Amino acid sequence: MLPLEHLHLKQVLQIVGSLEAVILRSFGPEGGQVLFTRDTGQAMLSRSGTRILTALKLDHPLARMVVECVWKHSAVTGDGSKTFILLLASLLRMIHLTASKEPNLSQSYNTKEAAEAATARNLADKLLAFALTELDDLIAVYVAPYGFCISLEEFIPKTQPPHCTNCQFVQTFLSSFFQVRLSHVHSGFISDLTYELLSHWKFKNGSSYISLQFLDDNFSALHTPVSGFPVNCSRLIEGQVIHRDFATACKITKQPVKAVVFTECLHPKVLVQGHVLELDSTEEVTQERSIVHFSSRMERSLECIIAKLQSFGVSVLLSSVKQSAAVLALATQAEMCLVECVSEDELSLFAKLSDITPVSDCWNIQPEHVATLGFCRPILLGAHRYVHVAFCDSEENFVAKPCSLVICAPGEGQTDQYACAFQDAIRMLLTTWEPEPISENTTSKRPLQMPKSISLHGDNLTNGTLCGSSCTLPFQKRVIEPGCVIPAGGTFEFLLHHALFQYAHGCSASDDTKIGMQVSQLLANALLSVPRQIYSHSSKLFLETQTRVMSFISNQSQPVNLVLKQAHNTGSMQTECPVDCKRSSNCFQKDNVPSNTLLLDLGLESVSCKHKLLLAVLQCVTCLLRIDTVLHIHTAINAQSSRLKRSSWKDAEDEAEP
16 A cells, blocks of 8 residues: 555645745845755855755655745746745745634544644635635835836947946846855855846847847857866857867868858769668668668768868867768868867757758758858866857847856856856846836726825836836736836835735625735735745844834935935936925936935845745745645656756755755
8 A cells, every 4th residue: 555644734835834934044145155065075156046945855746846836946947945935834834823823613523633624724725715815916016116217228338428327236136146146255246247247148129028038048058167276267268169169170271261060961872773871981782672782882972061161261160979981081081170079068058140041951951051250269167168159140130249157166067156146137028128008997906095105106117117007097917017126125025014004904704815914914914024034043133124114105205315325426217206306305206316325235126026926935835735645656756856857966966865
């Protein structure tokens, strides 16, 4: 008989609490790094929540399920893995506390645990339904107006003033992201390098969002990890680095060269008795057709292929497979550079940048298969020699020349960690600037009570001013503008906590609204676990920050106005005052910004990422509390472990122990 395990709410809370205890060591700006070691002596040092969680050796299937939920969320948004676990544990505690206090009015439950489980499932369902119907409006009305929007279309430093305020905000935004993942020493350098990378990859006829999507899709082919060097040696280099070496001698020339991409082996064609046979250089057909060795004819056929390539001026051959010895010999004789076993990702990127079509039939080579390269030469990065190419035609499609990223770090695990941080930053930017569909006819169940400091009518809300769309109709669906950011340090949680209590106090005495009041208060209390952990080293600082954020609402001003101070630079912020500027002297009007503004060390965080994180956590809570029994099947467990293994540290990090 297969072993069964009945899950109770306390067990679920214990499992999630054990994961929380691991990530709390590295949570927040004051968090440290976690060191993992294996039996072989290999070590991994990381602050990334996803890497830490996927490196754990987890025995319970429920723990693996939670980690997989975190991994999937992080793979989409690139952010929030540690906050995911923290909020999940806090919500489960709140649900458990509420369920244990609820009187059991039903006689259908035999035990107290069964009654608590039913109450917990009901609360989780109500929480998710509340979030899906009301959370968008609450964030757009109560939270987003206290942030501001950063323009993604202004990533090009050459088109900006010397001290562009938008550039400073983007760099501060990126620096805040890297500070909680990497060393504080290198966060500024990495954020500047990321900003420079984004500025090079901007299509002339496409939006910046398309450029970000392109970077995310091709990141594996766009970066090169180099171990044994300081992080500050990381840099951008022109063109593309193909992570293979030349199979034949490379003749370096300063003149442009032409290249062709082959997806298959170069098969010669031999005509025998009206039939066309495709043979390899080592293939010998006997018996059935009484055909003897055709090596000489095959060699002449390969010579025809090489001659045709020379007629197009081709001097570089890129192949996704290993070519035969005959092809290598003929390519060397013709002074052609051959690169074998190039990955599909790199060949795909090469084809996109050169605007060519890879060749599948070597006898049908056309001009559209030939790419013109600015150069093709070897490059030594660390202990490895690669192929370095640049594209002549790419300048017509990009504002700046496309480039590759060289990521340096002392060890292999650290280079992989920095590479993951780069890609997570790109995914976070994609989530932040993801276009939100506006539904004009979508209505809320009830009109939201707006903060007294924000007027939804009149000229105070204008395009480009606030992150939330202007709500001239009380029942119109509100959306969060792309690029909405808010000061970090718990500002989002404090504002949404206040908004949820405002929502609860506005509910009437009916049964439906009582349930809405209960779940909104439950979610509000759980949200405070994030800033409490951020300021766990100082409870006084927690209270001061909460009081300060609440004063933003009562004083009718934006939080960003109070985290800006005078410095030595001059900038221009393209926003307008969202409130009455006569009552808030620190507000910034369009093209009328006090000089020398600079963000303090609180940093910035994405409102969209926070929104998606809350929804993902609530969905995970609902799934966890619906599990009643665990059936241990080894094949299912091994399959799930294999999926987590692919996303963890190289060479089976799931065997590591903290």
